[in-house]
Amino acid sequence: xxxxxxxxxxxxxxxxxxxxxxxxxxxxxxxxxxxxxxQHLGYSWITGRFNTFDGKFSYDPAKPEAATINVNxxxxxxxxxxxxxxxxxxxxxxxxxxxxxxxKFVSTKVESLGGERLKIFGDFSLHGITKPIIIMAEKIGxxxxxxxxxxxGFSGTTRIAMADYGIMTNLGPASTHVELMLNLEGVQQ
Amino acid sequence: MLKxxxxxxxxxxxxxxxxxxxxxxxxxxxxxxxxxLNYYSPWYTDAPHYHKSVGLLLxxxxxxxxxxxxxxxxxxxxxxxxxIKAAKLAHLLLYLLVFSxxxxxxxxxxxxxxxxxxxxWFTLGSxxxxxxxxxxxxxxxxxxxxYVLMGLASLHGLAALKHHFINNDNxxxxxxxxKQQKEQQ
Numbered sequence: 001x002x003x004x005x006x007x008x009x010x011x012x013x014x015x016x017x018x019x020x021x022x023x024x025x026x027x028x029x030x031x032x033x034x035x036x037x038x039q040h041l042g043y044s045w046i047t048g049r050f051n052t053f054d055g056k057f058s059y060d061p062a063k064p065e066a067a068t069i070n071v072n073x074x075x076x077x078x079x080x081x082x083x084x085x086x087x088x089x090x091x092x093x094x095x096x097x098x099x100x101x102x103x104k105f106v107s108t109k110v111e112s113l114g115g116e117r118l119k120i121f122g123d124f125s126l127h128g129i130t131k132p133i134i135i136m137a138e139k140i141g142x143x144x145x146x147x148x149x150x151x152x153g154f155s156g157t158t159r160i161a162m163a164d165y166g167i168m169t170n171l172g173p174a175s176t177h178v179e180l181m182l183n184l185e186g187v188q189q
Numbered sequence: 190m191l192k193x194x195x196x197x198x199x200x201x202x203x204x205x206x207x208x209x210x211x212x213x214x215x216x217x218x219x220x221x222x223x224x225x226l227n228y229y230s231p232w233y234t235d236a237p238h239y240h241k242s243v244g245l246l247l248x249x250x251x252x253x254x255x256x257x258x259x260x261x262x263x264x265x266x267x268x269x270x271x272x273i274k275a276a277k278l279a280h281l282l283l284y285l286l287v288f289s290x291x292x293x294x295x296x297x298x299x300x301x302x303x304x305x306x307x308x309x310w311f312t313l314g315s316x317x318x319x320x321x322x323x324x325x326x327x328x329x330x331x332x333x334x335x336y337v338l339m340g341l342a343s344l345h346g347l348a349a350l351k352h353h354f355i356n357n358d359n360x361x362x363x364x365x366x367x368k369q370q371k372e373q374q
Contacts, residue, residue, distance in 0.1 A: 172228065
């Protein structure tokens, strides 16, 4: 009786594990990045990234539409490889990091587009304003890592209008939107 | 008279004083104005370029000035004991604030290892990043120190006017002309 209970318990544990595994984004090993790009005058792209963030997701390859994800970004960590510009990006003219030190994304719904492609609906908060956005994502791969863990990684892109988030500084007609590119590898917990 | 005496400043000290005063006030005005420039302003890149170029040339001028002043006599200060003490402290603070502006300004622009180009003439290299959030902290220091400096410089100017119009002494005149020395003798 006791044995069968234990077996049942183990089975339940295993099956719930296989159902929807929880992952923590591997920021400590820097196998994840949150990048952005914006046009400069309409002549080129400039890119940057947020160096400090954390995230969690749950994912079951058999049931991708049950996936959830949330990501927190430290806006102070913006890095466009130019100190003077980064200082300006952190100022009241853009991210206003003193007042709004965090940005975050919380998924609300996931649609499977077939293959490894997902459409992730969610709320993105930036500069004190929360708006629904859609991230077009793709699973890059998943499996065991060489060190005894299990990993899954995704890549996603979205595009936001700065004005939607109350960032009104005018950078010109070609530079009203920012594209965000997320590369998130999670380690299964 | 090139050199200072106990009665008056020499012309070199006078020139150093007024040239640096004009540049410092001009730099404050330029800095104040340029931080709010529109991205499409023709001055958006030129104004900071001039601010940094002139600022770094001012460092050289101030170092020469400081060396010169330390080698010179100071004209005997006029006024009451506490006025003389306050003036000395104010002069010391003016120097300290100006040099804090040099250091903080340099630390903003060089936080990412980029040097500062002076009038496309030569580039002063970066010493690298000394601490986290360097450009933000240095930027804040640069801004607030500039305000404090302008406040203290105004007080310094008002004190000179007070000496001139209320005490009717030579404090201001001897920073304007070297002739005073002869008249007093």
